[in-house]
Amino acid sequence: MKTLLLSLVVLINSLICISVSAQITPAQNPIIWADVPDASMIRVGDTYYMSSTTMHMCPGVPIMKSEDLVNWKIVNYACNTLGDVDALTLNNGKNAYGRGSWASCIRYHNDTFYVSTFSSTTDKTYIWSTKDIEKGPWKEVSFSPSFHDHTLFFDDDGHVYLIYGNKKLTLVELNPDLSGVKPGGINKVIIENASAPSGPESGLGEGSQLFKINGKYYLFNITWPKGGMRTVVIHRADRITGPWEGRLALQDKGVAQGGLIDTPDGTWYAYLFRDFGSVGRIPYLVPVKWEDGWPVLGTDGKVPDTLNLPASKGLIPGIVASDEFSRRKGEPALPLVWQWNHNPDNNLWSVTQRKGFLRLITGRVDSLFVNVRNTLTQRTFGPECSGSTALDVSGMKEGDIAGLALLQRKFGLVGVKYHNGNKSIVMVSAQSGDPVEVESIPLNQKTVYLRAECDFRDRADTGYFYYSLDDKSWTPIGSPLKMEYSMPHFMGYRFGLFNYATRTPGGYVDFDWFRIEKEIIDIN
Numbered sequence: 001m002k003t004l005l006l007s008l009v010v011l012i013n014s015l016i017c018i019s020v021s022a023q024i025t026p027a028q029n030p031i032i033w034a035d036v037p038d039a040s041m042i043r044v045g046d047t048y049y050m051s052s053t054t055m056h057m058c059p060g061v062p063i064m065k066s067e068d069l070v071n072w073k074i075v076n077y078a079c080n081t082l083g084d085v086d087a088l089t090l091n092n093g094k095n096a097y098g099r100g101s102w103a104s105c106i107r108y109h110n111d112t113f114y115v116s117t118f119s120s121t122t123d124k125t126y127i128w129s130t131k132d133i134e135k136g137p138w139k140e141v142s143f144s145p146s147f148h149d150h151t152l153f154f155d156d157d158g159h160v161y162l163i164y165g166n167k168k169l170t171l172v173e174l175n176p177d178l179s180g181v182k183p184g185g186i187n188k189v190i191i192e193n194a195s196a197p198s199g200p201e202s203g204l205g206e207g208s209q210l211f212k213i214n215g216k217y218y219l220f221n222i223t224w225p226k227g228g229m230r231t232v233v234i235h236r237a238d239r240i241t242g243p244w245e246g247r248l249a250l251q252d253k254g255v256a257q258g259g260l261i262d263t264p265d266g267t268w269y270a271y272l273f274r275d276f277g278s279v280g281r282i283p284y285l286v287p288v289k290w291e292d293g294w295p296v297l298g299t300d301g302k303v304p305d306t307l308n309l310p311a312s313k314g315l316i317p318g319i320v321a322s323d324e325f326s327r328r329k330g331e332p333a334l335p336l337v338w339q340w341n342h343n344p345d346n347n348l349w350s351v352t353q354r355k356g357f358l359r360l361i362t363g364r365v366d367s368l369f370v371n372v373r374n375t376l377t378q379r380t381f382g383p384e385c386s387g388s389t390a391l392d393v394s395g396m397k398e399g400d401i402a403g404l405a406l407l408q409r410k411f412g413l414v415g416v417k418y419h420n421g422n423k424s425i426v427m428v429s430a431q432s433g434d435p436v437e438v439e440s441i442p443l444n445q446k447t448v449y450l451r452a453e454c455d456f457r458d459r460a461d462t463g464y465f466y467y468s469l470d471d472k473s474w475t476p477i478g479s480p481l482k483m484e485y486s487m488p489h490f491m492g493y494r495f496g497l498f499n500y501a502t503r504t505p506g507g508y509v510d511f512d513w514f515r516i517e518k519e520i521i522d523i524n
Helices: 002-024
Strands: 026-028 040-044 047-051 060-066 072-079 105-109 112-119 124-130 139-143 151-154 160-164 169-173 187-191 205-213 216-223 231-237 245-250 256-262 268-275 281-291 294-297 306-310 339-341 358-361 376-379 384-392 400-407 412-419 422-429 436-443 447-455 462-468 494-501 508-517
Touching (some): 040 105, 040 256, 047 105, 072 124, 105 151, 151 205, 205 256, 216 256, 231 294, 268 294, 281 306, 358 494, 384 400, 400 447, 412 436, 412 462, 412 494
Antiparallel strands (some): 112 124, 124 139, 151 160, 160 169, 205 216, 256 268, 339 376, 358 508, 376 494, 384 508, 400 412, 400 494, 422 436, 447 462
């Protein structure tokens, strides 16, 4: 009996230790090691919602949900498309790379969710609203002009405003129904130089996000002092029209642009992001304490590596996910982790024409991969990751090229090329700025397996490409790709499934699956 009791005591103590250990495992910064820039965040009860920027991607303005500020999943998009202009549909030599929709703002007012954004591509400001942020439907209003990096704000007195601009920040009042600028309403510059608290030579003073806390207004902006780093500046006022007093709030690791969020127990954080090479702009959380009516960011002014929050469960399946392309009745055609590169042509793709496969059909002739419609994408993520796919090429036509890419301006791809009656596995690199076919291997079977890997550790920013004929042994192809975050695309690298024609439209390929791993797989 004593032996049994002793065993039970040891077991209970072990379980307690395991439980305590699990509870104290801290969250790590960055909270998401993937391209989720320009975050805007709210808390409704115990649930957090976040919107972000995906620019030219479609659908656009992703909505993410979390119960703990660390583990996020995509639950919706605010819009299917911004419009049907040539730049958004990759027609007539035009594109929306690095443009489309920029920094969004999410708000909750009178039991309604609001998400706003702006677009230089269409020269419009957009505001979407819904009672059910996860299921919709969304109501859209849009108007000109495009208010740059604006923050949407519902004041306690019923007035609705936007604050927008770069360095010179303007307050503009909206109609009560948000349909446009209110005639005769407030429309004035409230801050002449938003970057001034960080130094007069800053090239930025944008990314406005406005909050009202305990009767005072707090306006967050990002600046970039000459010779320095991205910096957080906060202005405070007793009235929305000012006068405004500014302070430098955080200058560490280039972590900047965002706003404030509180937990149900009254703990405060700033949500910000950091430029991190070719993986993109990745979100951070920074503890906040209040002193003399000001939010004080960081731990002794620094961005901590760990947080007193639950540990991350990993990106999969919250932000990225594998896909077998098998759909049950009632399921959406594509999970929310997927986005098209620009507006798709919905007549030229299907997950039903061949059960369990994604079919991509060519509809026109293109000469360059980045000009191709219906490239289906997901984020890459750090510190390392791989994506692989199985491709049936039996439906290709002469001149077709299809496969798996790492998409950015300096892209790389591994795929199948049908040329002069023969198929070959090719690796193409645009590292030099122009695409070069680095290697070609004859292909004599209808199914091929392709893999792309990304190493973001210590800013390695290197991509690798492989092929397999049996999904067992993998062979490197081509050369490593030195990945580069280029401003013309303004986005972290994406995995992309593609198919395009260089001679005759109408060919097709079938992707059997797409699988993501959290690490680079050792194939040696």
